[in-house]
Amino acid sequence: MTSHSYVGGVLLALAIGLELSxxxxxxxxxxxxxxxxxxxxFACYGASFTLLNFAVKYMPLGVAYAIWSGVGITLITLAGHFFxxxxxxxxxxxxxxxxxxxxxxLKWS
Structure with a gap:
C-alpha cells in the first residue's frame, strides 16, 4: 500500500466513524x-462528508463511496441491534x- 492510499484509507475510516456517530x-x-x-x-455528518471529500483525492470516487456507504450501512445496522x-x-x-x-x-477490480 502506498502512502497516498494509506492517507486515503485513514481519511475514509474517519469519515465512516463520523457517519456512524x-x-x-x-x-x-x-x-x-x-x-x-x-x-x-449535523456536526458529525458535515465532518464525515468533508473527510470523504478529502479521501477521494487519494482513491477513486466510486470505490470510496461504496466503502463509505456499505461499511456505514453494515455498522449502523449492527449498532441499531446492539445499542x-x-x-x-x-x-x-x-x-x-x-x-x-x-x-x-469493487476495491480489487
Whole structure:
C-alpha cells in the first residue's frame, strides 16, 4: 500500500466513524426533540462528508463511496441491534455479507 492510499484509507475510516456517530445521534435526537444530539448529528455528518471529500483525492470516487456507504450501512445496522434493541433477522447478516463482498470486489477490480 502506498502512502497516498494509506492517507486515503485513514481519511475514509474517519469519515465512516463520523457517519456512524451522526446516524446514532440521529436516533438519540428523537426527531430533533433533543438539542445537543441534533447539533452534534449535523456536526458529525458535515465532518464525515468533508473527510470523504478529502479521501477521494487519494482513491477513486466510486470505490470510496461504496466503502463509505456499505461499511456505514453494515455498522449502523449492527449498532441499531446492539445499542437500540432493533430486530435483526439472521438473513440480514447474509445480506450485509453480500454488501461487504461487493465492496471488496469493487476495491480489487
Amino acid at each position: 451522526g446516524t446514532i445521534l440521529m436516533k438519540v435526537s428523537g426527531g430533533f426533540a433533543r438539542l445537543w444530539p441534533s447539533i452534534l448529528m 437500540f434493541g432493533e430486530t435483526m433477522k439472521a438473513i440480514s447478516l447474509v445480506w450485509m455479507g453480500f454488501i461487504l463482498i461487493g465492496i471488496i470486489g
